[in-house]
Amino acid sequence: MSRRIRLIVAYDGTNYVGWQLQDNGVSVQQRLNEAALAITGEHIQLHGSGRTDSGVHARAQVAHFDTNARMPADKFAIALNMRLPRDIRVLYSEEAPEEFHARFSAKNKTYRYTVQLGLHADVFARTTSLHVHTPINLERMQLSAKDALGEHDFSAFMSVGSKLTNTVRTITKSEWTQNGKFLTYEVSANGFLYNMVRILVGTMLEIGSGKLPQGAIARAIVSGKRDDAGGTAPPHGLFLQRVQYDDFDTDEVLSRT
Secondary structure (H helix, E strand, C coil): CCEEEEEEEEECHHHCCECCCECCECCHHHHHHHHHHHHHCCCCCCEECCCCECCCEEEEEEEEEEECCCCCHHHHHHHHHCCCCCCEEEEEEEEECCCCCCCCCCCEEEEEEEEEECCCCCHHHCCCCEEECCCCCHHHHHHHHHCCCEEEECHHHCCCCCCCCCCEEEEEEEEEEEECCEEEEEEEECCCCCCHHHHHHHHHHHHHHCCCCCCHHHHHHHHCCHHHCCCCCCHHHEEEEEEECCCCEHHHHHHCC
16 A cells, blocks of 8 residues: 655755756656666656756755655665765655645745855855855845845746746745854745746845945836846855645654654
8 A cells, every 4th residue: 555755854955966867967856766666666756846956955855755665764764875875865764644735734844055255255155055255245135135025926036937827825934133244144935936036146145245226126026027036156165954734844844853
């Protein structure tokens, strides 16, 4: 009898073409599919909560798959990790309701982007934070982050060429914090457009450096024009941090494991 297994997966996206299967390189999904095949003997297709791009990381990606294997659900994490490379770890596994879907059941996601300040880059943070050696006004960025809060049409913060027809999203958290030489932007929403977080970050960095005016985010939201927003921040500073469902929250689960 088929069962649905739910996973929380962490990965360093540096060496992958992204989460989703691609013809041009190895993806995180491919490595997980291969590990699942080795365990179950089944050609399993994992479904993730979202498609992170090449170089983007995840602290708590949620995925599910269906299997006829009799292995206890909580043992899949250990079994998969024995067959996965060290830059991918399954942090948690359990049996999920049949109607659960990692992508379509998600209610809220949180992303985190890290910027490193200072004249010289930190060698050990080079793949997980964007190094900015020029002066940045954090207060301007913090004020601009508030302009993104609420329900808006974020079409100006979507990559050119995207074909989505509904570009309205609701952001419930948008804030910058500082810890020493590191700045962190955390944003939560009911969904994100393609490259939306990276364009928001790129826009706020230009506001912080004085290249764009304080009201640039609000102006771009109103105009809907991609040219009114800033550039797209590089992928390596971005993490998928948290995914929330009606009855499942990665933060809550990981806090007790």
